[in-house]
Amino acid sequence: MKEINQSISEIPIIDLKRQYYSIKEEIVKAVEKVLESGRFILGENVKAFEKEFSSYCGAKFGIGVASGTDALQLALRACDIGANDEVITVSNTAFPTAVAISYTGARPVFVDVDQTYTIDVFKIEDKITGKTKAILPVHLYGQPADMDPLIELAEKHDLKVIEDACQAHGAEYNGKKVGSLGDIGCFSFYPTKNLGAYGDGGMVITNDEKIAEKLRLLRNYGQTKRYCHEIKGYTSRLDEIQAAVLRVKLKKLETWNNARRDNAKLYSKLLKKEIVTPIERQNCKHVFYLYVIRARRRDELQEWLKTNRISTDIHYPTPIHLQEAYSDLGIGKGSLPVTEQFAGQIMSLPIYPELTKEEILRVADVINNFVNL
Numbered sequence: 001m002k003e004i005n006q007s008i009s010e011i012p013i014i015d016l017k018r019q020y021y022s023i024k025e026e027i028v029k030a031v032e033k034v035l036e037s038g039r040f041i042l043g044e045n046v047k048a049f050e051k052e053f054s055s056y057c058g059a060k061f062g063i064g065v066a067s068g069t070d071a072l073q074l075a076l077r078a079c080d081i082g083a084n085d086e087v088i089t090v091s092n093t094a095f096p097t098a099v100a101i102s103y104t105g106a107r108p109v110f111v112d113v114d115q116t117y118t119i120d121v122f123k124i125e126d127k128i129t130g131k132t133k134a135i136l137p138v139h140l141y142g143q144p145a146d147m148d149p150l151i152e153l154a155e156k157h158d159l160k161v162i163e164d165a166c167q168a169h170g171a172e173y174n175g176k177k178v179g180s181l182g183d184i185g186c187f188s189f190y191p192t193k194n195l196g197a198y199g200d201g202g203m204v205i206t207n208d209e210k211i212a213e214k215l216r217l218l219r220n221y222g223q224t225k226r227y228c229h230e231i232k233g234y235t236s237r238l239d240e241i242q243a244a245v246l247r248v249k250l251k252k253l254e255t256w257n258n259a260r261r262d263n264a265k266l267y268s269k270l271l272k273k274e275i276v277t278p279i280e281r282q283n284c285k286h287v288f289y290l291y292v293i294r295a296r297r298r299d300e301l302q303e304w305l306k307t308n309r310i311s312t313d314i315h316y317p318t319p320i321h322l323q324e325a326y327s328d329l330g331i332g333k334g335s336l337p338v339t340e341q342f343a344g345q346i347m348s349l350p351i352y353p354e355l356t357k358e359e360i361l362r363v364a365d366v367i368n369n370f371v372n373l
């Protein structure tokens, strides 16, 4: 391995401190107000943020929960999905997408992805069985899945559509925000997300009042009013401090998303043609939670970047169907060829809104100078 050149500054894959310092005053004030209120669970900030975020997304109801994983699990449970059911999703995603399905007792059924890294809608119908209850597309890396044909298919087979929008706050499909297109949309506010809290958090959005009511029970002990438990619910609430932080940050989301898009545009312009750069689906707004390239000699390129003090990541190195945790499904190598091929070639570059033009130029320059492209 080559030695790391310590004389140049490091470009990290993400730097949350830069963003914090740009909004520090507002954040400190908002958090202080919560601390002084003495109310930390299901108070006015959660209520206000649920309204603000759901209306930003174009949905009627928002239910704040403890994480994106819980958003998915509770959404599935709100649709009465459980043991002996099947839910169609992808294997090229974050592990929680699949495990949230498993938590309910249902079985994830994986479909391959297309060149946009999202579910290949032409391969869904073959996987629908009598047990299928829902399709759970993932708007991966900030790119909307192809929702029109997917919803048409779901309607034809009487299936629910639950969107995993954990990586796509503010992304648009035909002018509509993702999360508002299917029956239920699920979001994570994990700190690195386009809209990230300073801890864990999540939200479910929907236009269906009955589903919203059920979700409110599910997240809070199944409680209709104090000490009256209609169902065996969970303890999964967004807290007041995180909601207060998110209310400040939501006002900046469009600006930050546009900065991510500008950064992506610049990378795509600068990188040599040997690098496969991300495509944006037609009539969509990709919000670049991640900027994912493909390269033939990915591992060597990643090492080369590391020696030049540029950190990268791989989202995700092992598809879920090949993870030990899912060996019980008995899906072997070769079953999802596109997903498996991409796993060996993909690499995420730094893309956060605060990244400078000089840093992007340096990253692109280092990649373009890699002799083995």
Ligand SMILES: Cc1ncc(COP(=O)(O)O)c(C=O)c1O
Binding pocket: 067, 068, 069, 070, 093, 094, 096, 097, 138, 164, 166, 167, 187, 188, 189, 190, 200, 201, 202
């Ligand atoms: C696509 C996707 N789904 C689900 C989740 C789960 O979100 P959380 O970490 O908030 O539980 C994440 C976050 O990592 C994600 O990226």
